[in-house]
Amino acid sequence: MGEFDLIRRFFQRPAAAGVEVGVGDDCAVLVPTPGARWLVSSDMLVEGRHFLSTVDPARLGHKALAVNLSDLAACGATPRGFTLALALPRADEAWLAGFAQGLWALADASGIPLIGGDTTQGPLNLCLTVFGEAPPGQALLRSGARVGDEIWVSGRLGDARLALEVFRGRVVLAGEAFEQVRVAMELPTPRLALGQALRGVATAALDISDGLLGDLGHLLAASGVGATLELAALPRSAVLAVQPPAVQQECLLAGGDDYELVFTAPPGARLPDVGVPLTRIGRIEAAPGLRVVDARGERVDHGLRSFDHFQS
């Protein structure tokens, strides 16, 4: 199987609505919605850093797209298309069939067509770039949080990190409990409907990929504000809730790979119900920095920091 057969067999389909030219020319050609802004994000996944070499290829196909869609969700964008650049050690048909199946399933469910990309031989590396649209002035940015805003998070935090700790041998879980956290790690759900519903409601938003502390820190820095987080309020699964407190803290505050949205909104804002639980976890304050407090309001000395690819 050559390079172009590979593309045709696994990654080429008739062009979708709004796509004048899809896979197969030098560029894809898309028709923007009149007046809309274009939102663009790119994420690269490397074996051993972002996924384990043993992961089911269908789950990897899902996750590679999901983490990119999560950035569109964080900005409240409507997905319009994505490119996929793949470096593969070899053209392994079974692996490619699985990968493509997981990728297309999420692409179809999210209404986002694959419009182009690249295929090359090399150490396994997946680089996706996603495009979306939002009305002018309505993209959710990190910079809009205001003193007095409440801080909210979608879904639950920490399960993906707990699964990683099982793979690392630091935590023991079996059966259903392991399967549940493994699904959180391998099959994250991008919060696209929530992001779009938060346009005009949230003052700032981002998605949690490197851990709540670090990611929320970016939002605070961009907005020029500080915050207090309530550790007890952080939403967690029943599986995580029975782990030792230190494990819970690490998974909740610095876990990463959550792909939930954290956003700010004024008290009393009418939050959308799109079937995703939303939990109030803290408040924006004028004093710079991010304080974590326990149920009695006392500072928690967690000693944690966020994931950094060159300092971890």
Place this chain on the structure above:
Amino acid sequence: MGEFDLIRRFFQRPAAAGVEVGVGDDCAVLVPTPGARWLVSSDMLVEGRHFLSTVDPARLGHKALAVNLSDLAACGATPRGFTLALALPRADEAWLAGFAQGLWALADASGIPLIGGDTTQGPLNLCLTVFGEAPPGQALLRSGARVGDEIWVSGRLGDARLALEVFRGRVVLAGEAFEQVRVAMELPTPRLALGQALRGVATAALDISDGLLGDLGHLLAASGVGATLELAALPRSAVLAVQPPAVQQECLLAGGDDYELVFTAPPGARLPDVGVPLTRIGRIEAAPGLRVVDARGERVDHGLRSFDHFQS
């Protein structure tokens, strides 16, 4: 130096015109030109496949962007922005400074802002995605060639491949001659002005990245036509012109890494003069397939095929 310092130091600048939000949020936000189409292309460069590990990082920064811009040029697009996803074995400041300098020099010269991307630890891999615009119906595609059209190519072919053969030890060149072909390999010029000037003139176009035979073959297949190429007409440098005929043939027909435009236009079409030499190299015909003929019109049995990442 951590991941976010690295981004700030080397890859973050104030947002450019037309870019509402640049590097630093979950997505970049761009303002499309009303009525224009969006063109998107993505290319991934892997060490040892697309560049040698010994390459000057500034030249690599140039080339990584150049090969992507070449796809916009091939479609006649005006550049609007690009993302850069980088996997690096380590955060080497001297390497990054050189890479960024070469990247920014070409970005500035081409008027294309860096709007976002990703940085991760891993085997060296550069994945860029470029965005451009063209008026509706004016993007140059591979599919528009018509029987009777002439086939044209910009610049000169084969020097990049000749340089590769020197590195491989199959050809010996020294001094100025080697430097000239090495520049062709390491510092290709994307033909952006030519591509834009060919809107409404060329019937089909693409850029030569995998070799003239293979790339032109894609154009013929997309257009449902055949062609005859005149080997003697293929433009070559004085350095390549004194190589043995078999080396010349291989470099000209199957060289790759040329990043020149090959395009078709009706006889008598008024071709643009943007300071890039254009050479007529053949003609589109109804009979399927791609025939190469010598100066007497006799078929050349070249036995060459185009580069394929999974069959080379």
